Amino acid sequence: MEQDGTIRSDPRYAWREGGGFAPPKRSATERVSDFLEIYSFLDERTAREQALRCIQCPEPTCVEGCPVNNRIPEWMGLVADGRFAEAAQVLQASTCMEEVFSRLCAHPCEARCVLEGRADPVAINAIERFLHDYGFSHGAVDVTIPPLNGLSVAVMNAGPCGLTCAYDLARLGYAVTVYDARSAPGGLLAQGIPRFRMEQGLLERRLALLERLGVRFQLQARPGVAPTLRELRTQFDAVFFGAALGQVRPLEIPGAELRGVHQGLTFIVQRNVQAPIEAPPIEVCARRVVVVGGGDVAMDCLRTALRSGAKDVLCVYRRSQAEMPANPFEYENAREEGARFEFLAAPVAVLGDASGNVTGLRCVRTRLGEPEADGRPRALPLPGSEFVLPADVILVALGFTAAGFQAEGDLDQLALTPQKLIQTDDNSMTNLPGVFAGGALTRGASAFLDAVTDARKAARAIDAHLAPRRAASLAPIGPQPHA
Ligand SMILES: Cc1cc2nc3c(=O)[nH]c(=O)nc-3n(C[C@H](O)[C@H](O)[C@H](O)COP(=O)(O)OP(=O)(O)OC[C@H]3O[C@@H](n4cnc5c(N)ncnc54)[C@H](O)[C@@H]3O)c2cc1C
Ligand code: SF4
Structure with a gap:
């Protein structure tokens, strides 16, 4: 960075600079006296300096290392140019719940950065946090409400697994209703993750975004009983089960x-x-x-x-x-x-x-x-x-121990594995056509990453499964030419 604030852009050396970088955090003495988040955001100047260290590998190993294949070099390039709003939009377009990822993910992307071992890896995680915050505080969040495609999906679980599936489907134009047994959405994000790791306002922000995208919430529900699976399958074009299971050991x-x-x-x-x-x-x-x-x-x-x-x-x-x-x-x-x-x-x-x-x-x-x-x-x-x-x-x-799926009401129609998990095929579909499952229900107690990865896979599978009906529902109404 030059005296006048411009960023030196000689890519031959930039990667070596910024050695010993650690994301800014409050002193230990200060932070044990409250429950506030411990990390502070990068300032714009540091974000650009760090992003400039990215050497834009043609085959980026950081992307391979990222469980959600975040388009890291793309947003890194935009941050290096100071185009933060565009970078935030690329990040949002490629991932989901980046505010949670950038706090709970162990950032394997940085371990796979080619600079690791030669210099400090690029501060990918800190820039991801910076971009999420920048996007929201500068109005750079895409809240375009997609045109409805005429189809609807019921999602069982308002934890990260269900919220991710709901978000991806709502962005594709599905009318999504999320059911949860509790009286407030968020799952462990609301109850289990301490505020000093993820402040509560971030979950509220995500829920507000989902509601703007048209997602509806039905809380204190008992899927299988009220509503029954039969009712869900009649009222919705597809159903996704992502509720957690498992008991503390x-x-x-x-x-x-x-x-x-x-x-x-x-x-x-x-x-x-x-x-x-x-x-x-x-x-x-x-x-x-x-x-x-x-x-x-x-x-x-x-x-x-x-x-x-x-x-x-x-x-x-x-x-x-x-x-x-x-x-x-x-x-x-x-x-x-x-x-x-x-x-x-x-x-x-x-x-x-x-x-x-x-x-x-x-x-x-x-x-x-x-x-x-x-x-x-x-x-x-x-x-x-x-x-x-x-x-x-x-x-x-x-x-946690995988306690197995406890089928309430008519959920006993779902076929289970010998481990008492919901059985699914390669496309996340259960034995019942149009009924999908993922997360802990299909793999046992799981980390946030697994829950979200399964949810995204299921959303893609639901979209593919409904493709023929989606085309039909979008067909022009009224007499067809050459009918
Ligand atoms: C203290 C703590 C720290 C953690 N730290 C990390 C971390 O650093 N990194 C990481 O990757 N993971 C971490 N995790 C794990 C992470 O929180 C979970 O992996 C993640 O929340 C799983 O999401 P989920 O949606 O599958 O389940 P949950 O978050 O448990 O949400 C499940 C939701 O389903 C609802 N539900 C349950 N049964 C039913 C039913 N029959 N019908 C309808 N709804 C139902 C519940 O009410 C709940 O809202 C941590 C967990 C805890 C407890
Ligand atoms: S911190 Fe995690 S989610 Fe974010 S880019 Fe790195 S690996 Fe991907």
């Missing part, structure tokens, strides 16, 4: 029933949602908190406990840091904020006092053995290595 060791052992997700939801939920409040202020697990929920528990005034916050994980399923940058954020980590340790018993309150967690040291089915090494206990961690509260974050 319990801690199955002696003492797990003691007062002070809670599911981490319940703790997070209590802090996220104002409305009371069916569980006694979990108090961590001035207490010693031990979180068991190493995934995204565990990191969110640690960071939520720190913001809730816990005296000491410790994570126990049975493998090493390298095997932790949590996003590496969220691990760093938790560490910066004061969370401590005990790797290669597994819980064996919860300890309590005579009144039934938790006093500690007995653990055993582990070593890594042969790989398990998922490729990660087995954690093997080391005999005679037990030790006790003092604790007042234990938050369990051991992931």
Whole structure:
């Protein structure tokens, strides 16, 4: 960048510059005192500097690395030229829920950037966040209401999976109605993701956009009962099932029933949602908190406990840091904020006092053995290595078990796999013509990326399935020439 504000455009060297770039974020001390987002946006100048480092590879590996094949070089080129509004529109046209992706995605695009290893990768994720915000704050969001194509689709689930499918179909001119069992849309985005990772206003903005595109919401519904599947198939041209399934995995060791052992997700939801939920409040202020697990929920528990005034916050994980399923940058954020980590340790018993309150967690040291089915090494206990961690509260974050699809009412017509997931063909269609499914219902508990990828695939499949009827519904009304 030159003194006068112009960007130096010599592509031979630009990629080397900007070394040591880290997205701007608030200090750890400041951020643990509130629940506000920790990252701030790039300014226009830094966004352009970073975008200029993109060398516009003819076969961009970043796009291959992106689960939604974002058209990264295209919007990068526009950002480098300072054409932010156009860049934001290209981003919106190619992806969906970029505000969520740029916060929850582990940005594998940057790991695949050709600069990685020679210089810092281009800050793709930070620019994606910048562009989403720029688009909305500068009116560069395409809210053109597409002409209706005469066909309608019912979507079961107002979580990211259903919202994505609804968005893609509404953009194609379908009249979409989204049904959800809860009284508010958003799924885990509304309840599970802490505000310091994704502020609530972003979900509201997305929902408002969907409503402008004509998407209708029917909340507190019980698909299979009210409405029945039969009714849905009569009233709509296609139906998509994307509701989540799965139950939190319990801690199955002696003492797990003691007062002070809670599911981490319940703790997070209590802090996220104002409305009371069916569980006694979990108090961590001035207490010693031990979180068991190493995934995204565990990191969110640690960071939520720190913001809730816990005296000491410790994570126990049975493998090493390298095997932790949590996003590496969220691990760093938790560490910066004061969370401590005990790797290669597994819980064996919860300890309590005579009144039934938790006093500690007995653990055993582990070593890594042969790989398990998922490729990660087995954690093997080391005999005679037990030790006790003092604790007042234990938050369990051991992931989800695929509880299987619970067919309510006439949903029992849907064929299931041996794992009790909804059976679909390569085009996401179930055994019932015109009824599609995706996300956790077909693959088991899944990450945001999987839910959204399945939803987009299903939207394309629904559009292809309805193509003959779409053409018919758009045919001119009245007597046909040469009929
Ligand atoms: C604390 C936490 C942190 C996370 N962090 C990350 C992360 O960093 N990266 C990542 O990729 N993923 C993360 N995830 C996972 C991510 O939130 C989920 O993968 C994503 O929300 C799945 O979307 P979904 O639409 O399939 O399900 P959900 O978000 O669970 O939404 C399901 C919706 O379906 C509705 N529903 C359920 N049953 C029925 C029914 N029978 N009829 C009608 N509606 C029904 C529910 O009311 C809900 O609204 C995290 C999850 C949690 C809890
Ligand atoms: S952050 Fe994730 S969604 Fe965004 S461009 Fe990178 S890989 Fe794609």
